[in-house]
Amino acid sequence: MTTVASRPSHATPAPKKRSKIVDYLTTTDHKKIGVMYLYFSFFAFLVGGMLALGVRAQLATPGGTMIEDPDTYNALFTMHASAMLFFFIIPIWAGWGNYIVPLQIGALDMAYPRINALSFWLLPAGFVTMFSGYLMKGGPAQAGWTEYPPLTAARFMPGYGTDLWIVGLLLVGISSTLGAINFMVTIFKMRAPGMTMFRMPVFTWNILVTSILTLLALPVLTSALIMLFIDRNYGGSFFDPGVGGNAILWQNLFWFYSHPAVYIMILPAFGLISEVIPVFSRKPLFGYKAFVFATIAIGGLGFSVWAHHMFATGQVLLPFFALMTAFIAVPTGVKFFNWIATLWQGKITFESPMLFAIGFLTMFLIGGLNGMFTASPPVDYALHDTYWVVAHIHDVLFGGSVFAVFSSFYFWYPKVTGRMMDDKLGKVHFWITFVGFNLAFFPMHMLGLEGMPRRIASYSANPQWAFLNKISTLGAFIIGVSIFPFVYNLWKSRKGPIAGNDPWKANSLEWWTSSPPPVHNFDSLPQIRSERPVLDERLQREAEAALAKGASA
């Protein structure tokens, strides 16, 4: 039997404030880098959220009187999407990946700790670069996060905003690429003895598939960004038909990355949900291998569907992309059935991480189902570039990824800090978020069906859209309010009840070590005989204890 060496409490004497800052600035510890990722991407989430509230405030009335200048509004939604996608959702999973993956596979650290630090520090650099557009004459990028040329050609979009956006995103791209290589090497080469590929936790599996997607898809976006930069600044002619370029080429290159990027944002969320549901149902994940293969299938199919963002151009092979897009529903459906089968016959408890996971299941389902409509080219002719699509991306990315992000905070906070979060406050947070989310995004389906295009600063010609827009704006502000109990909870729980190694009676190795883990992660490792090593040890200990009790009786 393996035992946990009882460790002295590592409440080391509080270091001086300055030395702590220097420590974080120079650290190569995957846990500290992970925490910095979390802080930074949560900050980006707040920035993106404020920009979204600006968008919603503008749309509360048909005339859009809050923002006089449409360019300011165009910059708002462009920077909202850029902050949320590139600086919040993608990095926050890189943050949890950093913190959790080495722990889940029983490794000391990431494979390349200094490259890991570089990956992180490139992010704030990218953020500052992109958002410094706000200091420039003409403002930041304002052609939407898709930056379609020729609108982004210098003759239609002068000023430095777009250039800064391109350079900022290039820095993010380097960060993601380095991070992806680091995750792959770590996962392939640094697993503890006994941790075979098919004993890895699903979260680690999903981070692995995500990293492979990033590594394969990102070079295409990087090339496209450089080409756009050359077009704008050095007289290139890649994308602007006015000088002999091809406008559709950008769309193909952009979506070749940005569609897989959707999976880069959602697969880690799937992984997290697949950790939380088994723990709080007290059952193994139903069909573990099928689940892993479904993840790989989604990753693979993800490369053959990019042009479903371009059905309305009439310039793509519709049947091929429609069929491939339809097929994505199959592995996703398998995952849903597996999650439900995991719940089935369980002993389910509803602590905050589980509540957000159930929220994820129901809300992401809506995002999957309304995706079925736009996967059909003729229906997409009606719905493309309307608020239906805005509803779809938010159902998938908010109802999906963001619910999973909140679940991950409640789930892993005890591991990172050694303290439990306040569960009651967590439930308050959940219900406010849930109500706000549905009010904000459900009406958008109907607005889309009524023909309200996205990215418009006003809709004076269609005042009948005002009612649904007002509901949506109300919902957005409720989501805004929901952040307060969460942030308060994060702050006050630093003095919450002591968590212990394994407060949730969980399965994977991160729960074996102390909370927070020591610098070297593990003092000992259990034998790894399944994908639930910590549970195996717990059951064995309980069985031995029962035996001992029986013997002594």
Place this chain on the structure above:
Amino acid sequence: MRPVGPRLRSRLRLAAVAVLPLLLTACAQQPQTEQGKKVYTLYNITLAIAVLIGVGVISMILLSCVRYRKQPGDESMPPQTHGNTVFEVVWTAIPTVIVLALFGMSFVTIRAIDKPSGNHAAIIEVRGYQWSWTFDYGTNAAGTRVLVKTESNRTPPQMIVPVGEKVHIEQRSDNVMHSFFVPAFLFKRDLIPGKANGFDITVTSPGVYHGQCAELCGTDHAQMTFSVKGVSRAEFDKWFNEFRPPLPKCEDTAKAATEYTVTALQGRAEWETPCAYLKAGGPVSLTMHNQGGLPHNIAVFEGPMTENKPVGKPGKIINSGSDTVALPALEAGKDYRFYCQVHPLMEGLVKVSP
């Protein structure tokens, strides 16, 4: 197995209420074209399947949450089911069948909508500009070019089509991408610079249908609206044959000079006043003052710019400030117009008086 309790039933009812709005959305837009009706049918089939799956899956989630919640004091482990090959094969097969069926229907509908055909009652060339449209029907029997556009950039242009007849729309753009979108037609297609695009529509009932650009195209994207009016064949012929291109109204009484300045409004593709007043008979000059925010130039033509009879040299494209073009002697009574060549809808009249 415990019987389904009243609490559960009330939760299921709650779920049913939650999907009601989704059902209502089926009636949001009634299609007004033959092609749109096909899209509408496909939409409704997809909606029915989506609602069925949605209600089924959400009920299963809620059912497991209610039925299998941990009872207080029960610390035993539930059955540790790791998987079941039969179930997993079945629930891989079910979505495969559903998506293949939906794909089949989409495929048939694509064919029906995008089928090329040579029999058109009219061919209309739609051009997108920053930020309006022109609808070009070609020349009528009287020799007039039937070209519909905004009047002084204020009233959105209106496309007139005969009801019940197939019309072909050709799409072109020389500037940025736009998208021709009429919600009531359940259809949109992008205008792509450098590539001709097009589609057919058959409007089924008379009426005026709102349309607008659906592809972000810059500052005034939201103002890039238009409408399509379905009329009877007789009404269409009358309109087509009696078409007169509207011109900006400039008062003749204004004082003519040898130098005149027109102003391009801050951040807009619009002249402050689309009129310039110049003296006939001698060299004159026309100055554009660009208030900034958008690139403009000024160029003078005899007749519409499309007829390409330039008068003098066109001015430089500037982002702000002033630029002056020198013009040769103008003749009173001739139709002179000035344009910004970046925004060809910025049309103004040059009034020449002795």
